[in-house]
Amino acid sequence: MAENSLIEICFHGRGGQGAVTAANILAAAALKDGNKGVQAFPFFGAERRGAPVRAFARIANEEINLRSEVYNPDIAIVLDEGILDIVDVVGSLKKDGVILINTEKKPGDFDFSKKFRVATVDATAIAIKHDILVGGIPVVNTPILGALPRILDRVTLKSIREIILERWGGETGEKNARATEDAYKSVEVNF
16 A cells, blocks of 8 residues: 555454454554554444444544544454444445455455455454453454554554553563464465
8 A cells, every 4th residue: 555645444343342442552553653644533333242343543644634434444354254244344445455354264265355355364263362351252453453564564563562562561461462473473365
């Protein structure tokens, strides 16, 4: 993606998976990496655990004056593959857009992989491996963020790890930072 252009990202998840936190960490990491304009904000429908949730991030090399939700993202990040059955994630994706999906599947397993660039990572397995659980449910936001630098050159794994460690510190920060590394190494892309 062009270095000077505005990059718009939409996180699709379920309440409790950490989509809003992921957008905030991404914006902070992008700022740390020298991007001058960053935004992160949520969109809530029914506010309950398990309900579909969207969160947005924008990254640019200049101030961002937009204040609307992201309608046509460059990147869609799907924290729960089941969301694809109830939300038209790819319908609003830009023509040359990328979709990053938390799944056990390969990028080519999705019909839309012929039209869009697809990346997949099993963030759920990574969250379980690193004991990133709330109430016994895997929280996949930090693992999925680890896969993002493989498809977005505006943010580095180093900065994502640093923001996570600053935010949580201690063992919680360490296990989330290790999860990002695992995801970075295991993400598969079809482009």
